[in-house]
Amino acid sequence: xxxxxxxxLPLLGSVxxxxxVTSLFLPGFDAQKxxxxxxxxxxxxxxxxxxxxxxxxxLDCGVAPGLTAIAGPKTxxxxxxxxxxxxxxxxxxxxxxxxxxxxxxxxGVSAPYPGTSTGTFTGGDIAxxxxxxxxxxxxxxxxxxxxxxxxxxxxxxxxxxxxxxAPSATTLSGTNTASADNSKLAAAYPSFxxxxxxxxxxxxxxxxxxxxxxHHTYLLHLASSTLSTLPTLHSCDxxxxxxxxxxxxxxxxxxxxxxxxxxxxxxxCATGLGGNIYNFHRFIKGSRWFGGHAEYSPLNESAPYWxxxxxxxxxxxxxxxxxKQANHFLDRTLKNQHADGWIxxxxxxxxxxxxxRCLVLMGMxxxxxxxxxxxxxxxxxxxxxxxxxxxxxxxDFQGLIPHPGDxxxxxxxxxxxxxxxxxxxxxxxxxxxxxxxxxxxxxxxxWKATRAGDRDWSKFFTEEEFPKExxxxxxxxxxxxxxxxxxxxxxxxxxRMTHDRxxxxxxxxxxxxxxxxxxxxxxxxxxxxxxxxxxxxxxAELCGTVELIFSLSYLYRLFGxxxxxxxxxxxxxxxxxxxMTPDWWAHNYLTQSNEPWARNLENWPFYNCGGRxxxxxxxxxxxxxxxxxxxxxxxxxxxxxxxxPDLRSIAHQFLFAAEATIPVQGDRPIHITSDTHxxxxxxxxxxxxxxxxxxxxxxxxxxxxxxxxxxxxxxNDTVQEETVQADSNSLYKVQISPGKSSFRITLxxxxxxxxxxxxxxxxxxxxxxxxxxxxxxxxxGPPRHFAEWTPLPxxxxxxxxxxxxxxxxxxxxxxAIDPSQAHxxxxxxxxxxxxxxxxxxxxxxxITVAGSKISNWPLEGDCAGLPxxxxxxxxxPFAIKLVPFASAKLHISEFPIVKLANVDLEKVxxxxxxxx
Numbered sequence: 001x002x003x004x005x006x007x008x009l010p011l012l013g014s015v016x017x018x019x020x021v022t023s024l025f026l027p028g029f030d031a032q033k034x035x036x037x038x039x040x041x042x043x044x045x046x047x048x049x050x051x052x053x054x055x056x057x058x059l060d061c062g063v064a065p066g067l068t069a070i071a072g073p074k075t076x077x078x079x080x081x082x083x084x085x086x087x088x089x090x091x092x093x094x095x096x097x098x099x100x101x102x103x104x105x106x107x108g109v110s111a112p113y114p115g116t117s118t119g120t121f122t123g124g125d126i127a128x129x130x131x132x133x134x135x136x137x138x139x140x141x142x143x144x145x146x147x148x149x150x151x152x153x154x155x156x157x158x159x160x161x162x163x164x165x166a167p168s169a170t171t172l173s174g175t176n177t178a179s180a181d182n183s184k185l186a187a188a189y190p191s192f193x194x195x196x197x198x199x200x201x202x203x204x205x206x207x208x209x210x211x212x213x214x215h216h217t218y219l220l221h222l223a224s225s226t227l228s229t230l231p232t233l234h235s236c237d238x239x240x241x242x243x244x245x246x247x248x249x250x251x252x253x254x255x256x257x258x259x260x261x262x263x264x265x266x267x268x269c270a271t272g273l274g275g276n277i278y279n280f281h282r283f284i285k286g287s288r289w290f291g292g293h294a295e296y297s298p299l300n301e302s303a304p305y306w307x308x309x310x311x312x313x314x315x316x317x318x319x320x321x322x323x324k325q326a327n328h329f330l331d332r333t334l335k336n337q338h339a340d341g342w343i344x345x346x347x348x349x350x351x352x353x354x355x356x357r358c359l360v361l362m363g364m365x366x367x368x369x370x371x372x373x374x375x376x377x378x379x380x381x382x383x384x385x386x387x388x389x390x391x392x393x394x395x396d397f398q399g400l401i402p403h404p405g406d407x408x409x410x411x412x413x414x415x416x417x418x419x420x421x422x423x424x425x426x427x428x429x430x431x432x433x434x435x436x437x438x439x440x441x442x443x444x445x446x447w448k449a450t451r452a453g454d455r456d457w458s459k460f461f462t463e464e465e466f467p468k469e470x471x472x473x474x475x476x477x478x479x480x481x482x483x484x485x486x487x488x489x490x491x492x493x494x495x496r497m498t499h500d501r502x503x504x505x506x507x508x509x510x511x512x513x514x515x516x517x518x519x520x521x522x523x524x525x526x527x528x529x530x531x532x533x534x535x536x537x538x539x540a541e542l543c544g545t546v547e548l549i550f551s552l553s554y555l556y557r558l559f560g561x562x563x564x565x566x567x568x569x570x571x572x573x574x575x576x577x578x579x580m581t582p583d584w585w586a587h588n589y590l591t592q593s594n595e596p597w598a599r600n601l602e603n604w605p606f607y608n609c610g611g612r613x614x615x616x617x618x619x620x621x622x623x624x625x626x627x628x629x630x631x632x633x634x635x636x637x638x639x640x641x642x643x644x645p646d647l648r649s650i651a652h653q654f655l656f657a658a659e660a661t662i663p664v665q666g667d668r669p670i671h672i673t674s675d676t677h678x679x680x681x682x683x684x685x686x687x688x689x690x691x692x693x694x695x696x697x698x699x700x701x702x703x704x705x706x707x708x709x710x711x712x713x714x715x716n717d718t719v720q721e722e723t724v725q726a727d728s729n730s731l732y733k734v735q736i737s738p739g740k741s742s743f744r745i746t747l748x749x750x751x752x753x754x755x756x757x758x759x760x761x762x763x764x765x766x767x768x769x770x771x772x773x774x775x776x777x778x779x780x781g782p783p784r785h786f787a788e789w790t791p792l793p794x795x796x797x798x799x800x801x802x803x804x805x806x807x808x809x810x811x812x813x814x815x816a817i818d819p820s821q822a823h824x825x826x827x828x829x830x831x832x833x834x835x836x837x838x839x840x841x842x843x844x845x846x847i848t849v850a851g852s853k854i855s856n857w858p859l860e861g862d863c864a865g866l867p868x869x870x871x872x873x874x875x876x877p878f879a880i881k882l883v884p885f886a887s888a889k890l891h892i893s894e895f896p897i898v899k900l901a902n903v904d905l906e907k908v909x910x911x912x913x914x915x916x
Contacts, residue, residue, distance in 0.1 A: 023130040024048065024069050025076040025092070025100075027121065030241070031433055032061055036069070036133045045072040050133060076100070098123060128431075241440050243424055244496045247560035248642035248651055251662060253370035254315040258637045260657035260677065264835040265577070265584075265633060266317055272584030272801075273618070274313060274630030277306065278325045280795045283623055288345035290332065296623045296786070298407045300345060303329065304359035305627040311363050312634035315370040330367055330374065333360065334381050341388035343381065353408025354389065354399040355415050361385075361422035366638075382426050383435055389419070390438050393445035400446065401453045413453035414477045416446045417490045424496060440497075447494065454478075457490035458503075461510035468517045470538065471530035471607060481527020481540070482624075484514060485547035492558050504559060511555070511564070521593045521754075521762040521893045522578060522769050522885050523571030524548055528590050528606035528613065534757050536894040537605050537863035539590025539613060542579040542625040545571055546632030553639045556653060562730035565653055566701050568636065569767045572654075573679050576632045577886035579625075581616050582836035585801045587629050589613040589621035593762075593893050594864040596774055598807040603861035611862075616889075617804030618783035618792070641672060651697035651731065655684060655747075667691050677833055679767035680845050680884075681826075682747040685714070689740050697731040698745055703766065705730060707748030714742040721746075751847060753819040760867040760894040761819055763847060763882055770847045772880055772895075773840065773888030775811040780804065807889050813864070814857040815880060815892070816871040818900040821850035843884045850903035851880035854896065867896040877901055881908045 024036070036048040048069045052061040070077035078090040086108040092100040100121040121129065258266060269275065277284045286292030289303035296302060307329045314322030337343055343360060346352050361382060368378040392398040400413045420443045427439045450456050459465055460478055471479040478484075488510055495503035518525045518533060524540035525531070525548060532538035552568035555561070578591045588598065590606065590613040601611040613621045640658040643650040647664060655678045662670040668691045676684040682704070688696065700708060708724040710732070724745060726732045734743060749766035756762055763770045780803045782791040795802070827844040834842040854871040857864070877900040885893055 020135050021132050022135060024050070024071065024133045025094075025126075025129055026050070026069065026078070026131045026133075027090075027102075027129040028242070029062060029131055031131060034061070034063065034131060034133045035136060037136050039068065045070065045075075047071075048133070048135070092121070098126070100126060128433075241436070242499075243427060244499050244558075246557050248557045248649075248653065249645055250369070250557070250638065251641055251643055251660060253312060253366050253638055254318065255662055256316070256638055256640050256658055256660045257318075258316060258640065258656065258658050259673075259675075261680075261833045261835070261837045262633070262637055262656045262658070263317075264832075264837065266313065266637065268582075268584040268836060269630050269633060270313060270317055270319055270322060273587065273626065274309065274584065275319075275322055275325075276798065277626065278310070280798050281618075281626070283627060289329065298351070299353060299355055299409070299411060300351075301356045301359060302623065302627045304356040304363070305624065305631070307363040308359045309628070309631040309634055311366045311370065312638050313630060315366075316634055316637055326363075326367065330364070330378075334377060337381055337384065341384035341386075343385050349398070350405045351407045352392070352399050353406070353412040354392075354419060355408070355412045357385065357389075358415065358418035358421065361419070365422050365425050379426065379429055382422070383430065383439075386423060386426065386439055386442050390442040390445065393442060393449060397445070397449040397452060400449045410453075410455075410477050411483075413449060413455050414480070414483050415486060416450050416453070416455065417457070417493055418486060419443070419446050420493045420497075421489065424493065443497065447497075450490075457487040457510075458494065458506065460487070461491065461506065461513060463513075466513050466517070467531055470533040470535075473607070475530050479530045481518075481525050481529060481531055481544040482547055484518075484527070484531060485525055485544045485551055488514065488548070488551040489554055492555055496558070507555060507559070508561065508563075511552075511567070515567070520575070520591075521756065522574040522591065523567060523569075524575040524591070528609045530607045532607065535605075535866060536593035536756075536760075537860060537865065539592050539606055539609065540575060541590055541609075542576075542587060543628050545575045545579065545591075546628060546635075549576065549632045550635050553636060553654075557639065557642060560729050560731075562699055562702060565699055566703070566767070569654060569679070569701070570769070572632065572636050573767050574769045574885045577838045578889070579629065580838075581805060581889075582839040582842075583801075586616040586618065586803065586805055587620070587625055588616045589625055592863070594867075595889075595891055596813045596864050597776075597809050598805075598889060599779075600806070601862040605861050605863055612784075612789075615804055615806050618802055619786035620804065621786060623786050640674075647692075647694060649695045649697060651699060652684075652686075653699055655679075655699065655701075664692065670694070672696075677829065677844075678747075680833060680837070680843060681829075682749045682766055683744060684747075685742070685744045686734075687740070687742045688736055690736055691738050693738060694736050696734045696736050698734070700724060700726040700730045700732050701747065701767065702730065703752065703764075704747035704749060708732075708746060709748075710734075710743055710745045712743040714744060751822050751824060753822075756867075756894045758866050759869040759897065761817075761897055762893055762895075763817075763819065763822065763849065765824055765845075765847060768845070769885040769893055770882035771885045771888050771891035771893040772813070772815065772851075773883050774809045774813045774890035774892070776807045776809050776890045779806040779808055781806075809890055812853065813890075813892055814854050815851045816854045816868075816873065816896040816898040817880060818850040818852075818877070818898060818903075819895075821900065821903055821905065823848050823905040838884070838886045840887055840889070841883075843887050845884065847882040848879045848905040848908055849882060850877055850900045850905070851895075852877045852898060852900055854898075857896065864892075867894055869896070871896040871898050873898055873900075877903050879903050879905045879908045 033053045034050055035053060036050045039047045039049050041047065050063055050067050050069050052063050064080050066080060068079050070079070074093065074095045076092045076094060080086070080088040088106050090102060090104045092102040094100050102121065103116060103118050105116045279285065282294040283296055283302040284306050286294035287303040288295055288300055307326065310322055311326045314326050333343060342352060343357055364378045364382065368375040389399065393400065396403070400416050402408060402410060423439050423443050427436060430436055455478060467479055491503050491507045491510055495507065514525055518527065518531050520526050520540050524545040526533060526538045526540050527544050528539040529541060549568050549571050552564045556564040556568065575591060579588050590609055592614070595614065598614040598616065600615060604611045606613060609621055619626060636654060640652065640654050640656065641650060641660040642653050643662065647662065647670070650672065652674060655676065657674055657676045659673040664670060670690045671688070673687045674684055678684060705726055709721040710724050711719055711721045713719050724732050732745070747766070752764040754762045754764060783802050783804050784790060785792055825846045825848065829844045833844065837843060852873045853875050854868065855874050856868050856872040859865055885891060
């Protein structure tokens, strides 16, 4: 690697007498042939004018006209000044040969990020930042001044460089580029709004984000300060090609272990469908990926969906049997990787759709993070595949956009961005510059394909384009609820490549729009299969729920905004378990906010899901939810604790009980335990053991930002509770010192009444939605084929567990409530919560609310109609018991409201609401 001492080589301390090549510290620039001339020198400090190669303009090489580099024995500086528009000064202290401590100051009226930021380059980063610069004969007469005492340089304005500042072409063997016009920039970026200035501005050397918030100090060349005004940006050909960092990184898979009820749920998943379909189901055991021929779709996605979840499930539970399953798939897939790099069982061009590869690569990334022994071969396989994908995308976007004769459909182009989920990880794993270029270009081509294929999600998530009503029959796949849930990662992933801060707001607005127009009470998006609006009779697909959880987890790690984590918890603690039987041996396809029965419907309101979508079973409706439902909880749970790369900051992101054993290079691991029944209880006890100091953060949900308390040093009985003071990101910081630490946070949860459509309301407390459970009986039968509805072949080993289940109500459900009369109840729990915790009657919490039967809540088809805005009360008011939503398979969670006489809330009629 380069040593920083190169900056003090004798060549750099004198004016070159003839053309020669030296290395200059130029962080953020592509490797390329650059030219320079010596502007002046004082002692051992030399100042260079740096310019593009001959015949190349600034838009291609990324070097701003008027850029100067100053090299000293223990310092390096880059300076740029363009009148009063932008001034940039980067100064690095290089006293330590392996570390560069840098300070960057940006000013000017057009600077996108004015101010001062700091950062550090270390080790391998430094090696990539030395670039060869050809020094030509003669000193440049640039008008720059060199002060002997400081060796500082003031460069001339870029706009003047053409006439007074830049060396001539014959002297520099380069081309002055300041006279180039903005037309090329406009051609490269079709939506680019040209700045209203008289002289051209090209590339400014500015930080993509403040250096203090980055993993390393990276510099990005942005095309003028007006890039922040772009409404969409599809070309990611930025000069520095660095990815915007996550606020928090994932810890190694397996270092975080869920405890309590979440561990119980994961074990149920492992002993239920999630861990067993590998053993008996034709779409996994007989998949083309395992040498069979059973697939429910030409996308060949069944086993990839399964592999995507079995890896995190296996390593979270440290389950050897599940690890064997995952390793079997990985070994077979890598062994059978095609000579050209293709991954999968497809053998013809027309079968090679990219989509299922996205799932396989997600599984591989987690596999590499969990098992270091697999890392090298996984990275190599991903590189080989990426090189092939690159060539396919260059050939009219093969594999993404369907062409005549292709066997795959438009799901590939609709989900094209999913490839970057893993390629962005791969990009940061490799050091070979050619590999990085191919990876970056492949991702960029995928973005371009979405535009060419009319699947640009950044245009979809706008007030003008986003559908505010249920999708009409014949809609394109861009309105498919699973696609929309996945597409909430599109803009954030684009942001990571472009560093366009406007996209941070756009990502937030996308989530807000989706929830505003299609959000359910239980945290998911309504879609059956396509976006379905906010009517409580419309269903939320289980696949959409788990994809939404993953997207929201990703968004929180990237941006650190607690609203994403709050919504992820809402969907995970309510919508996801509502879609499963308590033992995790059967799932539904759709969940309704108001679901008075779960049976085969004769007159159903869904877009195209069919009458059996509410039934629980093995293959109810399309099999995608069978092979994908188990993704939700493992991927959520592995995000419990997250950290900064240097482990100076660790955060409890999702607040359920968990423990983390975090390896520390050259030191003992950090051990963190959280004890809680959250979200069934709001107190969380932390015990931490560490040999180093760090900042520990607890995410404070938006519903608990006032009135929450903390008690520190629990072994000291004299310590008093204090009020939690969260920062602007809703994080509460505790400074951890070496040794043992303990503290307890109690979140302030209150009953919340949230308006819904048509004057209805939903009732929440903390992260739980509360619903009226409708008494019912279960009707079971043999599992049926998803398309033919005929009984599936009996598997003797699993026949007792596998069944289809219908829930038939045994009581009325048409009630209105008076939310001003509501009372929370908690049953004291010693030790663990009941298991399964979402069994009917198992949760230790409930809310009683005043209610009354009503006479004007009709059916719409075979479902509950819209709650009446003016309910007609019949009979006397009484107390209704509301329970956590997921424990009530038949439920009402959107209630019409009415003002009632006072009710004794301690006297609940029946076990829940028996109002025959």
